[in-house]
Amino acid sequence: MMAMESMIGKGAPEALEVTEAARETSWRYPSLVGELFMGRLRKDLVSPYPEQDPEDRQRGDAFLEKLRLFSREHIDPDAIDESGILPQAVLDGLVKLGCFGMKIPQSYGGLGFSQTNYNRAIQLLGSYCGATTVWLSAHQSIGAPQPLMLFGTEEQKKRYLPSLAKGMISAFALTERDVGSDPANMKTTATPIEDGKAYLLSGEKLWCTNGPVAQIIVVMARTPSVVVRGRERKQITAFIVERSWPGIESVHRCDFMGLKGIQNGVLRFTNVRVPKENILWGTGLGLKLALITLNAGRMAIPAACVGAAKRCLEITRKWALERKQWGGPIGRHEAIGVKIGEMAATVFAMDAMVGLTSALVDRKTIDIRLEAALSKLFCAENSWRIIDETMQIRGGRGYETAASLRARQEDSYPVERMMRDSRINRIIEGTSEIMHLFIAREALDAHMQLVQSLLDSHQSLPKKLTASLKAAGHYALWYPRQWIGVSWYPHDSAMGPLSGHMRFVERASHRLARALFHSAVRYQTRLALRQQRLGRLVDVGADLFAMLSACSKATALVRLQPSEQSPVELADLFCRLARRRITQTMHSLSDNEDQRCYQTAQQVLANRYAWLEQGVL
Ligand SMILES: Cc1cc2nc3c(=O)[nH]c(=O)nc-3n(C[C@H](O)[C@H](O)[C@H](O)COP(=O)(O)OP(=O)(O)OC[C@H]3O[C@@H](n4cnc5c(N)ncnc54)[C@H](O)[C@@H]3O)c2cc1C
Structure with missing residues (x-):
């Protein structure tokens, strides 16, 4: 069997070294997801679901209303798609609204929005026009304002931020x-x-x-x-x-x-x-x-994904009721109904995850690099699936352009454009494959810090001895804890009907922590090469984080309005689906065809199956 190590080329050690040297090494603040990967639930960071400060919410609401009106009146997403041009009048209008300075502090002429309000604006636009959203997010999520605010000198900030807030792109x-x-x-x-x-x-x-x-x-x-x-x-x-x-x-x-x-x-x-x-x-x-x-900057992508996914749910709901085939609305046929149920539950979880992460960013005392990365990965992957299913539910009309639908006097739902616009989310600001590796590296950091000296051939013997004593002390306490099923969510806990799912998250986080630890012990420095294993563990972490977010948000919503139980229904369905995925994924850690697929891939690359490519033009 060909070793999977060979999947990394000769230049890889240097590439890894450069990236490793660029990592943010310290964890100054606690990390909810970092702890989850270590088998610890930070209840205080999840529950109660953070409520937006009323004043901040009011500011956001007022701005979103203006943005909504402006967008409906002046932005024509299909015309932008067809012409490839964002009209100057749209740009001027966005500048006037302050959209290019949403994240820039008021002291430098911006709107000084919280991450929550910024993401709400990106979600709103993301549900409507992908191109306009990207103009704004490329400018302030990764463009000059973000690094300037994080790392610029006072002189640099004064020189550039006011103009950037006024629309200097x-x-x-x-x-x-x-x-x-x-x-x-x-x-x-x-x-x-x-x-x-x-x-x-x-x-x-x-x-x-x-x-x-x-x-x-x-x-x-x-x-x-x-x-x-x-x-x-x-x-x-x-x-x-x-x-x-x-x-x-x-x-x-x-x-x-x-x-x-x-x-x-x-x-x-x-x-x-x-x-x-x-x-x-x-x-x-x-x-x-x-x-x-990119740590905080990549939050714009999941926010835009939530916007697009919500729009898909709306399109699906209307169409699945309106379109009648084989004696009834297509939404009443089981195959379509099941898709819609899963879609609604997933949209709820995505929304809850982005809301929770944004609130954690706003607290400024939480390390959000893992939460933001998981949100990007989870929302990019799931919004793509949701858009694909929306196209399926729309049938031939899903594949038809909005302009053609309009010309035939039909509702011009832009599913075809949304699909084209959204595919890039799985690639930019970290491909899904790279996000898996990045998240796994960060998740393993607590272990790495303990054993780094042991693996470093340059370290002296006394230093190695001290490090091994420290590691032994830590693991003597930590490891048994991962086997003991202590639950901080008793049956009558604050999560009510969802507390069973919370107990599952706690047990699964121990299993996840053990699996990560066992993987690290088994593969040691070669663990980075076990990409499929790491990817699966990260996917489990993403589902657990989504479950936590969904349960916490549903509980908060029901507390506000006890007569409305629908959030709990959606969170419950999401958790049931996620639990099945997690069980399957954990099982496939030891039962999979990775080696065989990899071996076959090498044969494909060596052109052994050239005959299979015959008969094409
Ligand atoms: C529309 C658009 C907008 C963009 N905007 C910007 C921008 O504003 N600024 C900017 O700097 N860049 C931008 N980019 C670049 C974008 O960030 C890159 O496309 C992205 O980082 C991926 O790089 P790549 O396309 O070269 O893919 P590659 O790195 O060549 O990867 C190709 C494939 O191999 C996989 N792969 C690569 N390495 C590994 C590995 N070690 N293990 C497993 N799989 C691996 C990847 O996941 C991917 O599937 C943009 C790209 C597009 C298309």
């Missing part, structure tokens, strides 16, 4: 032709000149959203390597680059299957002089900056 340029998920091979360079007073930036950036129209671009580039312990360490640095500087060209506007109205392109930098004052955070910290920016 920004972009984030990391990806290159050979640099997608793996940043180690970055070719764009920034060479120090004038005794280090400035840098010359040269290279080409690919798929830069907002790039062709951006006036401010955050560019990641290689600066000279440094030598650490006798070894070369590559340095990636982030620069704030102004479009007006000589040497910047937009050489191609990219066209995609969806999101036709976005401006995305290839940017070429030829000896662009960048003053050293425009370095963000510090030399060599660019990749770390990019990863930290």
Whole structure:
């Protein structure tokens, strides 16, 4: 059997080293999901479900109403899709509403929204027009405002944030032709000149959203390597680059299957002089900056996914009742009904997860890197399934464009456009495969920190001995606890009818923690190569987090309005479905065809099945 280790190429150790060096290593604040992976439930972080501060909610409500009116009146998503152009009047209107400064603090001229209000706005737009949503989120979730707010000097913030809030568009340029998920091979360079007073930036950036129209671009580039312990360490640095500087060209506007109205392109930098004052955070910290920016920045994607999924539920509900085939509405036929039930339960869980994570971001004392990553993974994957099922339920009309439906005087539900627009969510800001690896790495961090010295061949014997004593002490207490089924959710707990699901989450979190621990012990430094195993464990973590979010939100809603039990019904259904998935996934950790599939894949790559490709044009 071919070893699965060979799935990583020769350059992988360096790539992993560069990414590892860029990780945020400290956990200054508690992490709900981090604890969950360690077999501990932080009840206080989940229940009661965080209620939005009334004043903050009021501000959000007033803004959303204006945004809703403006969108209905001035944004025509189908026209944007057909023409590939976001009209200037729409841009001007969005600027006037303050949409480009939603996340920028009021002291710098922005609206200073909480993450919750920002996500509510993104959800609203995400349900309506994917392209418009991306213009705004590329600008402030990953574009210049976010890294500036996190890492900019006061001088940099004062210089750029007020204009960015007023609609000076920004972009984030990391990806290159050979640099997608793996940043180690970055070719764009920034060479120090004038005794280090400035840098010359040269290279080409690919798929830069907002790039062709951006006036401010955050560019990641290689600066000279440094030598650490006798070894070369590559340095990636982030620069704030102004479009007006000589040497910047937009050489191609990219066209995609969806999101036709976005401006995305290839940017070429030829000896662009960048003053050293425009370095963000510090030399060599660019990749770390990019990863930290994405931690909270990637929350916009799940929020937009929730918007799209809610819209699908609405379309499905109307159509499944209106469309009659074989003697009744299609929603009454079992095959369609089951899809709709699962859709409603999943939309509820997605909404609850994004709401909970946003509230945790707003508390500012919780480490949300795992919650945000799980929300992105869970919502991107599930919204895609929901849109696919909506298309199925709409039948031929799902496949037909809105313009064609309109021309035939039918309801022009834009399912075809939504499908094209949403597919990218499983790819950008971390592909689902990379999100699995990222989440697994972070989830394992508590174990890694304990055993790192033991695995490090450079460590001295006394240090290793101290580390092994510390690890032994920890695991002597921690490990037995993962087998003892203590439940903090008794039968009559605050979660009422959902408390059984909470007990399941607690037991399953112990099982998950044990499985992670056993995997780490069994595979040690090679665990990173067991991608399918790690992916399955992460999927279990995602379902557990979704169950927690759904149960907590349903309990809070029912407490507010006891006569309305429907949230509990949806949370209960979601949990039942998730429990089945979790049981199956845990089982497939030891019973799967991964090795055989992998082996077959290598044969495919070696063209052993060339005959199978015959008979095509
Ligand atoms: C519409 C659009 C907008 C974008 N906007 C921006 C932007 O504003 N700024 C920016 O910098 N970039 C942007 N990107 C780039 C985007 O972030 C990348 O496409 C993404 O990071 C994936 O990189 P890649 O496409 O090169 O895929 P690759 O890294 O080449 O991956 C290809 C496939 O291999 C898998 N894979 C790769 N490595 C591994 C591994 N180690 N283990 C298992 N599987 C692996 C991936 O999951 C994927 O399925 C955009 C892209 C698009 C299409």
